[in-house]
Amino acid sequence: xxxxxxxxxxxxxxxxxxxxxxxxxxxxxxxxxxxxxxxxxxxxxxxxxxxxxxxxxxxxxxxxxxxxxxxxxxxxxxxxxxxxxxxxxxxxxxxxxxxxxxxxxxxxxxxxxxxxxxxxxxxxxxxxxxxxxxxxxxxxxxxxxxxxxxxxxxxxxxxxxxxxxxxxxxxxxxxxxxxxxxxxxxxxxxxxxxxxxxxxxxxxxxxxxxxxxxxxxxxxxxxxxxxxxxxxxxxxxxxxxxxxxxxxxxxxxxxxxxxxxxxxxx
Ligand code: IPD
Ligand code: CA
Ligand code: CA
Ligand code: CA
Numbered sequence: 399x400x401x402x403x404x405x406x407x408x409x410x411x412x413x414x415x416x417x418x419x420x421x422x423x424x425x426x427x428x429x430x431x432x433x434x435x436x437x438x439x440x441x442x443x444x445x446x447x448x449x450x451x452x453x454x455x456x457x458x459x460x461x462x463x464x465x466x467x468x469x470x471x472x473x474x475x476x477x478x479x480x481x482x483x484x485x486x487x488x489x490x491x492x493x494x495x496x497x498x499x500x501x502x503x504x505x506x507x508x509x510x511x512x513x514x515x516x517x518x519x520x521x522x523x524x525x526x527x528x529x530x531x532x533x534x535x536x537x538x539x540x541x542x543x544x545x546x547x548x549x550x551x552x553x554x555x556x557x558x559x560x561x562x563x564x565x566x567x568x569x570x571x572x573x574x575x576x577x578x579x580x581x582x583x584x585x586x587x588x589x590x591x592x593x594x595x596x597x598x599x600x601x602x603x604x605x606x607x608x609x610x611x612x613x614x615x616x617x618x619x620x621x622x623x624x625x626x627x628x629x630x631x632x633x634x635x636x637x638x639x640x641x642x643x644x645x646x647x648x649x650x651x652x653x654x655x656x657x658x659x660x661x662x663x664x
Contacts, residue, residue, distance in 0.1 A: 402528060404505065408503050415447040415485055416518075419447050426443075426492065429442050437562070438559060445468055447486050448486075451503060452483075455481050462474050464480065465611060482611050484589060490559070490586060497518075499586075500516050500590050503515045503516075511614055513526075514619055516592075516619065525619055527615075527618045533596050533618075540623040541598060542620065542645070543649075549579065552582075553575055553600065554594060555568075555575070564607060568606075592616025596622070602644055602649045604642060613640075630654070630658065643657060
């Protein structure tokens with residue numbers, strides 16, 4: 399498959415960071431780990447991977463701005479372009495030896511996401527999408543699942559970690575969804591959750607309290623795989639308010655309705 403020069407740059411950065419993560423994953427017990435807050439960890443591996451992505455992308459496209467999880471915002475001369483980077487999405491999985499984690503890189507041009515790459519090095523699965531060019535895993539074109547009855551679906555979700563709060567809201571959402579679908583999954587990496595929806599492995603996904611770097615690349619993947627995404631209000635402010643509901647056209651709409659149903663004890 400021929401990739402554009404832009405995607406090649408992003409893939410190279412993601413794979414190089416992924417190789418660093420793979421090495422650290424093999425020696426996870428020796429890594430320095432610190433806590434940003436209750437249940438919220440960051441390790442040397444996150445920082446090393448971020449340094450690699452930052453160096454690769456800065457070299458290939460000097461002047462572009464950055465939004466990265468660990469460094470925050472780095473303003474460049476070119477305010478039209480911004481990289482949105484999560485160097486290790488799924489740190490908790492990573493630190494527990496669970497091979498569900500990824501590097502996620504998106505490029506925003508004039509406020510619009512135009513390219514996205516998500517790489518899970520443990521499974522060697524590379525997801526790529528460019529606006530208008532479709533979504534791929536490795537060389538295979540992706541399409542969201544076609545199921546249209548909620549009762550047939552497997553839906554992914556994210557659960558708020560210890561320090562995040564809103565546990566009660568989540569339990570109401572979960573209870574509503576569990577009552578309507580075949581099964582619910584919690585992978586522990588929002589970028590992979592979205593990639594799995596794009597790949598048709600899960601029929602839908604919802605989570606709140608996310609950050610732009612968790613979802614920017616995944617949102618494009620889903621759209622380019624023929625899927626639909628909105629925030630919890632049905633709008634398109636996912637990057638700003640950090641809530642996401644995703645699926646094919648029918649399931650996305652149905653899931654949004656179910657997730658937002660008021661609590662009815664039973
Ligand atoms: C986390 C993962 C997780 C989601 C959390 C994120 P991190 O990212 O995406 O699935 O539930 O909200 O913070 O911290 O591992 O990059
Ligand atoms: Ca984190
Ligand atoms: Ca993340
Ligand atoms: Ca992260």
